[in-house]
Structure formats: C-alpha cells, structure tokens
Amino acid sequence: MVRDIPENTIYVGRKPAMTYVMSTTVLAVKVREKKIADIRLKARGLSISKCVDTALIATNRFLGDFEIGEIKLWTENKEIMERIDFKNGVKTVIKLDRPKTINKSAIDIQLIHKNKEGTKDGLK
DSSP, X not given: OOOOOOTTEEEOXXXXXXXXXXXXXXXXXXXXXXXXXXXXXXXXXXXXXXXXXXXXXXXXXXXXXXXXXXXXXEEEEEXXXXXXEEETTEEEEEEEEEEEEEEEEEEEEXXXXXXXXXXXXXXX
C-alpha cells in the first residue's frame, strides 16, 4: 500500500522528539520561501504527547516566527485480525478468532508562519 504523503506533513512516531523538531525547522525554510503554506505534525496513540512536545519545542526554542494554529483531535476505529505481543524482546503475532475493533486517538497540529506585519500566513 503506497500513499501520497503531503510535503508539509511530519508523522511523529518512535524517534526522539528532537529528530522531529529538526525536520520541522527544515520545513520552516520552505514555508518562509512560500513553497508550502504551513507545517502539519501528525501522530496517533502513544506518540500524541511527543507530537505536542515537538510543536512546543519547535515554536518556543527554534522557530520564533511560527505559532501553533489549528489543532484537530479524533478517534480512528480499526478492525484487526491479529495481535502483536512482545515478550523478552521477542515479537509474536497472534491470530484472532474473530475481528476485534480497536480505537486509536490521533492529533493534527498546524504550525503557521507570522509575517513581519504580525499577521498569519498559511490560513485559508
């Protein structure tokens, strides 16, 4: 399954938060050059707190001319037929007898650029 990932989107996952902060600063250059409108940080499940940390570190320490714009929260429902179990560093896939529905929370944080007049770029 191949999906098109938008150029302005960073998916936050298992890596350290500073890895995503550095990716955010690289995308900030493209925003300043008007190649993209805004930066989107997205995460699901346990990575949501790291996504919020990434947005705050990026805007407070590295990108003073950016601020947090729109924040979207939702729950994704997914049916699974197998469960992955980790014991003693060994990954085991367990097949389920019937489909199980799981819920995962997700977040989308928009970082927008403030131009010199103090107004926000990137809002439509």
